[in-house]
Amino acid sequence: MNDYQEKSNYIKKLYEQQSNLDQTIAHQMMSSEKLAFATSQWRMMWRKFIRNRTAVIGGIVILLFYLVALFADFIVPYTLQQRMTQYSFLPPQRIHFFYEGKFQPFVYGIKGSRDPNTLMRVYVTDPEKRIPIRFFIRGEPYKLMGLFPANIHLFGVEEGIVSLMGTDGQGRDMFSRVIIGSQISLTIGLVGVALSLVIGAFLGVYSGYFGGWIDNLIQRIIEIIRSFPPIPLWMALTAALPSHWSPLKVYFAITVILSLIGWTWLARQLRGKVLALREEDFVMAARLSGASNWWIITKHLIPATFSHIIVISTLSMPSMILAESALSFLGLGLRPPLTSWGVLLQQAQNIQVLLLYPWLLMPGFFVAISILAFNFLGDGLRDAADPYTV
């Protein structure tokens, strides 16, 4: 026998010696690997998300928007309904930050008069008069987050007016109204999505997991709802809201109407996901070891679809915000005194007004930016939730 064949036989013997040992090791490795896999999955998602610059920017913008909405009443110089009639339809003012080389923000004074021919108000700035912008200034009282009475504003002026985005026909500061309006515009989507999520997640997971005639029924209902074009259906439903309802009631009614269509999408997506998961080994294992359906759904299926749920919720935000602003813009959604970006845009409906005072379009840009940010974020989250594709 040759030298190399001896070695070869020797290796075979080594394999046999270790095969018993290996089986125990393999077992141990499998359980620890699984654990490592579960934790590393979230880390991988996070790593992938962080690398996506637009998604991170979108996320930061959204965080900022909600922070501003939370402290809106403090941030703005005026309250929602504060009228300064002598300054109606005032164009946005220019803020000067430096005076004689020193940081000292100020605006120039405004003189208003009426054009004798057109009877329109015309404004001229008065370069002689500098009005310094003061920070943490006392102003109109308000309730922070609707709870804590306060009267300190982030910035403001002691005389004249500071108006970053101009004023409307009643002399109300657009900047203040847009910022305070964000509270409703941004939460209506959130509440709407939350509501869709509750209905959609429950029905979607249920129909995916149990199947049978209930699944069939749910799918038919979804099909029927989805065969309506959304905007006209929303229009018809919101038009049916009684005009004597209180603002709060209208607000919730609108979220309900919005989620009436929203949940179908969520339910469809989750059902598909659950259908795939149902066949996975870990669900089978749980079922074989006698876990109840409730246990399997709450301990296995919901956590497993969690990343999916986050993605879907983020991606449904834009359509909610869009729908609310479109409906309010048409005068069918929220009504004053409730103020959302869509409600603010009602003033822009009149073309003659809009052409004379184009800054009334400002709230629309906020709608666009928030939708853009949500789209960026949602897109990044979607990519991250699927960490194995490049």
Add this chain to the structure above:
Amino acid sequence: MKENEQYLLKINNLKTYFYTLDGIVRAVEGVSLSIKPGKTIGLVGESGCGKSVTAHSILRLLPLKTCKIIEGEILFQRQNNHEIIDLTKVDPQGSLIRSIRGKEIAMIFQEPMTSLSPVYTVGNQIIEAILLHNQIEYPEAREHAISMLKSVGLGMAESIIDEYPHRLSGGQRQRVMIAMALSCNPSLLIADEPTTALDVTIQAQIMELLKSLQKQFNMAVLIITHNLGVIAEMADEIVVMYLGRIVEKGSLEQVFEKPLHPYTIGLIKSIPIIGNQTKKRLAPIPGSVPDPLAVIEGCAFRLRCPAYKQKECTGHKESPMVEVEPGHYVSCLLYS
């Protein structure tokens, strides 16, 4: 030159790397092998060992942006004037490589279900290849396609030619793929896991078919597989790859009867033997292929090697390729 002449294809020290966001994947790390005209080589290894990348490197079918052949040469002898060209030097989208693809080197793939476009009839897809490489008219090409379908054992060739792929079974589709590949009389057929996705009985039929067609068309075949059993019947020579490197090569008898490398020994032990009545479990090679991104110092197989685990070998460096008997090479520290 003289030495090259007896080879149809000769790969020297090929290195193909992928550049991913997470780092460089050294998919092929210095592979050398050669194929003689009319012979069959089996390229064996687990998934991820670089065997498919090697094959795709030959036809330059790798993604242009993320993948690069950084070293080595692939010498191929052309059909008409026996001119030898280095395929690593040609433009991967140029007309030269296109005149070789499908015409001189053909390829069939693992997934017969997805290898054919579902929206064109099989005839359309075969005839297209024939028309591309031959100066003939459509009716003649169609005749040729039908005769090719017959020669791969598809009885109803006249009706199958007008069928869409989804109406055929997996075995039928793989036969269609083979017919398409052989339609231009290539001198080399690369079969990338040709039977992996098929039922066991169909697997045997397809291998049988390949074997007889090889004789009929007198072509060389490079079969890539993770299953040693598949090529036991057919290959003249076997090359075993692990992590982008060749660990052992030799004739069929040499590798099967006298395997040297611990990895080859493990692979052979994992083949089920039909008729073996003992209740012994098949022994898998413990562990799995390491992270492709990791740069491994020393012996790449170390972590799965019984000799290393039982402290019989230090695995501290890469082993050179040694020829232990004529034509039988191994790269393992135990033998050097």
Add this chain to the structure above:
Amino acid sequence: MMAYILKRFLGMIPTFLIISIITFVIVQLPPGDFVTSAQAEIAASGGGMDAATVEAMRVRYGLDQPILVQYWKWISGFPRGDFGYSLEWNAPVWDIIAGRFGWTLLLSGLALVFMWVVSIPIGIYSARNKYSLGDNVFTFLGFLGLSIPDFMLSLMWLVFATMTLGISASGLYSPSMVDAPWSMTKFLDLLNHLWPPIIIMGIIGTAELIRIMRGNLLDVLNQQYITTARAKGLEEKVVIQKYAVRMAINPLISVLGMQIPKMISSSLIVGLVLSIPTLGPIFLRSLITQDMYLAGAILLLMTVMLLIGNLLADIALAWVDPRIRYE
């Protein structure tokens, strides 16, 4: 194929009936009816109506009958082309909406064409040049298009056209052309008023389609049959056109079905803002005045447009994809 179409068509009938019931219930939802809202309007302008007149009006419009009877009267007219009677306009619903329906159909159709013509080449470019400067620019523009609401775009166009370009942007014709007899100039004027709403309506869909086309193509380019095609020795151009693009367009056709509701919604809103006689303005008006047969007919008509659009998309899909055709 015919059997498939017939099957799908028959399957639509129960859906249509359920939808018509829901539609009728929805337009009935507001408290009160047309007479109440008419009363309120008259009262607002200082007039009044006595109880007998109110009752007489209800009887005349059939509003005093049970809801099921009202529904049956309404729906049974549909097969005859009778969509009910508008209480406010005092005319058959169809006479009021026919022309507007035509404009809605025309604008939506052209917007769909615009979307496809623009998005497919861009999608192909983006997929083939993944992460290139051009791809990033198109991706960003796509996101922008996806994020600006259509009413906002319409308003911006109005302001821009009037203030910067100094042209009339609302309505179908310039004010000087409205009453002019038909001529080439008038036709051109009409075209000049039609392309902006078409593009505005198409922008959101275009953004979406580019993304889908890009994604599909990237998927398809990883498919085995693409490698097969390359391994045959085909030119890259042929591989892309014959094998990749042809396959990547298939899912786009099923997306077509999803684009239609958005087109309809968008035609309403753009019509409202740009004063184009789509179904939008009259639908809004009918909802406010509770002109229920008119509102109901419009809502139902739009839903039927959607159903038929989906059917057409399915047929087109079966036509281009043999795997579906043979099922």
